Amino acid sequence: MRDEHVERWLQRYRETPPEQMPWHREEPAEGLEETVRRGLLPRGLTLDLGCGTGTDLMYLARQGYQVVGVDIAPEPLRFARERFHRAGLDIPLIRADARLLPFRDASFDLICDSGCFHTFAPEIRPLYARSVARVLKPDGILFLREFHADQPQPPEGGPYRLKLEEFLEVFTPYFRFLSAGEIYLPDLPPDRRRLHLIRLQRR
Numbered sequence: 001m002r003d004e005h006v007e008r009w010l011q012r013y014r015e016t017p018p019e020q021m022p023w024h025r026e027e028p029a030e031g032l033e034e035t036v037r038r039g040l041l042p043r044g045l046t047l048d049l050g051c052g053t054g055t056d057l058m059y060l061a062r063q064g065y066q067v068v069g070v071d072i073a074p075e076p077l078r079f080a081r082e083r084f085h086r087a088g089l090d091i092p093l094i095r096a097d098a099r100l101l102p103f104r105d106a107s108f109d110l111i112c113d114s115g116c117f118h119t120f121a122p123e124i125r126p127l128y129a130r131s132v133a134r135v136l137k138p139d140g141i142l143f144l145r146e147f148h149a150d151q152p153q154p155p156e157g158g159p160y161r162l163k164l165e166e167f168l169e170v171f172t173p174y175f176r177f178l179s180a181g182e183i184y185l186p187d188l189p190p191d192r193r194r195l196h197l198i199r200l201q202r203r
Ligand SMILES: C[S@@+](CC[C@H](N)C(=O)[O-])C[C@H]1O[C@@H](n2cnc3c(N)ncnc32)[C@H](O)[C@@H]1O
Pocket: 009, 023, 024, 025, 029, 049, 050, 051, 052, 053, 054, 055, 070, 071, 072, 073, 076, 096, 097, 098, 099, 113, 114, 115, 116, 119
């Protein structure tokens, strides 16, 4: 699917190397470790959707999750592959669109998305929800870590700052709501400090 959303991402990675992207980091996404430690994310076959440079995949693999990464852009996948190789980790990476996932129905126990869903414009969010629901097993978990609406929305559109209701509207047809938390990162710019941590369960 080559549309404006995809073109924007491809262009972004053509302009800036993956390791210089603001989300690239050496430590797992804030909130992920705590959620794993609390036993809220089932260990099993896990997809990191919009995995970028693969930091969360490395962390989850080391925690005993069997992981697969998907991203729409080739550059972060190339970067992640080299990282995994250096770290001695064997993690499959697939270039694909979250809206058209190349997996069988009910393949995964867990899908993690840190900062991918919030880049989708409202009209394409339902395609994402349907795609993710299809590849999750019944009772499987979707863990979303996305920008919160209680901070400034840059004028140029996405990434979108979202209200909890906006997630529920899109996901409720396929998912039960399990929990919603928030994290606050005071060292980041004022429009990127607040994030939702949402867990949904496939019906
Ligand atoms: C903000 S970055 C976050 C990367 C990574 N999850 C992290 O936390 O470091 C969002 C990622 O989602 C990917 N992405 C955007 N749209 C996508 C789509 N339709 N399908 C798959 N990946 C997508 C982008 O290429 C980008 O690497």
